[in-house]
Amino acid sequence: MVSGFVMGKIPTFMACFLRFVIAFAALTLMTRGREKIHIGKSDYKYLLLMGILGYFLSVDLQFLGTRYAGSGMASLLNSLNPIVITILSAFLLKEKMTFGKILGMFLSVTGVYLILGGGSTVSKVGIMLSLMSVAGWSFMSVMTRKALQKYDSLQITRYGIMIAMFCNFPVCMCELHENASAVTFDFPCVIGLLYMGIFCTGVSYILWNKSLMLLEAGTCSAFYPVQPLVSTVLGILFLHEKTTVSFVVGASFIVVGILSGILIKRNPSLPLVFRKAFFQ
Numbered sequence: 001m002v003s004g005f006v007m008g009k010i011p012t013f014m015a016c017f018l019r020f021v022i023a024f025a026a027l028t029l030m031t032r033g034r035e036k037i038h039i040g041k042s043d044y045k046y047l048l049l050m051g052i053l054g055y056f057l058s059v060d061l062q063f064l065g066t067r068y069a070g071s072g073m074a075s076l077l078n079s080l081n082p083i084v085i086t087i088l089s090a091f092l093l094k095e096k097m098t099f100g101k102i103l104g105m106f107l108s109v110t111g112v113y114l115i116l117g118g119g120s121t122v123s124k125v126g127i128m129l130s131l132m133s134v135a136g137w138s139f140m141s142v143m144t145r146k147a148l149q150k151y152d153s154l155q156i157t158r159y160g161i162m163i164a165m166f167c168n169f170p171v172c173m174c175e176l177h178e179n180a181s182a183v184t185f186d187f188p189c190v191i192g193l194l195y196m197g198i199f200c201t202g203v204s205y206i207l208w209n210k211s212l213m214l215l216e217a218g219t220c221s222a223f224y225p226v227q228p229l230v231s232t233v234l235g236i237l238f239l240h241e242k243t244t245v246s247f248v249v250g251a252s253f254i255v256v257g258i259l260s261g262i263l264i265k266r267n268p269s270l271p272l273v274f275r276k277a278f279f280q
Contacts, residue, residue, distance in 0.1 A: 002192045002200070003066060009189040011179045012063045015196075017172035020055070020165040022197025023205070027158040030202075037155050046147040047156070051163025054140030055205070060168070061133035069126025075227065077130040079112040084138035085221035092142050095216050104257040108225035111253025114246045141208075142217050149213035157206045225254045 006015050039047060066074040082105050089095040148156050176183070211220045229251055 002195055003063065006189060006192040006196060007063065007067055009184045009186070009192075011172075011175045011182055012067055013060060013168060013171045013175045014183070015193070016060050016063055017165065017168040018193050019197040019201050020161050020168055022194060023201035024158065024161050024165050026198050026202045027154065027161065027206075031155055031158055034152075034155065037151050039151070039159075043147055043151075046144045047159055048163065049140055050144050050148070050156075050160040052167060053136050054144070055160050055164035056167040058133045058136035058140065059164070060171070061129045061136065065126050065130030065133055067126070068123045069130055070123075074126065074130050075112070075231065077127060078134060078227065079109055079225045080131075080134050081138055081224045082108060082218070082221035084134055085141055086218035088138055088142040089145075089217040093145065093217060095218050097218075101218050101222070104222050107253045107257030108222070109257075111229075111250040111255075111257060112225050114250030114253060138221075141212060141221070145212045145217050148209070153206055153210040153213060157202070157209050161201065161205065222257070225257065229254050 003015070010018075062074065062078065065077070069077070086095075086097065086101055086105060090097045208220070
């Protein structure tokens with residue numbers, strides 16, 4: 001919601017660059033006084049994977065996908081992250097593909113679709129960009145989970161954001177050279193950028209990396225569908241959007257999907273109950 005508003009004021013890559021600048025500045029203040037961690041040479045490639053593929057390419061592609069496909073369709077496609085991450089973690093990290101995870105993914109994605117709807121107009125370019133973003137972020141999350149969990153999540157996130165910031169700078173300058181007249185800085189735009197940089201980038205990335213250190217990648221990804229749910233709730237609270245039946249049903253699907261992925265994993269007898277309920 002905020003990103004769509006900001007990109008209406010400034011170009012896409014400039015918005016990406018500025019959010020990383022703000023996030024890097026905030027995390028630098030947060031890490032002030034901490035002893036700097038030493039990154040092993042064998043882990044450099046994972047840090048670069050996080051910064052370049054995850055934070056730079058995937059986030060930029062997500063912004064472009066939102067611009068071309070619209071925020072609703074982009075959020076719907078972004079909700080595919082749990083499926084891609086769970087499949088990749090099963091192959092690359094040997095995490096178990098449990099009945100609860102499969103059921104949770106199906107229910108959550110169904111809930112997102114019910115909330116957002118299919119949309120009357122579809123941009124093939126926007127869909128392709130969003131799918132590429134999902135693939136890049138999912139691969140990054142799975143590959144960096146074990147490699148970087150021995151480090152401090154705050155400082156690791158700061159390094160990754162720093163790499164993405166430097167990668168975004170030349171792209172931002174080229175875009176600004178071509179679209180200098182498209183820049184409209186005002187107070188709401190600045191507030192939106194601060195929110196995107198501090199909370200949507202800095203804080204959320206720290207929490208995501210910390211979650212990957214503590215939980216399986218597939219379990220972390222189960223909470224992705226909460227994003228469009230929260231966006232819709234905020235729209236109801238602050239933009240006075242109307243609550244629809246599809247929203248209530250979709251929200252219920254998402255909540256049940258997340259809980260099934262967690263509860264069924266902890267209680268092996270639950271899958272048998274579901275099988276008896278549906279197939280007998």
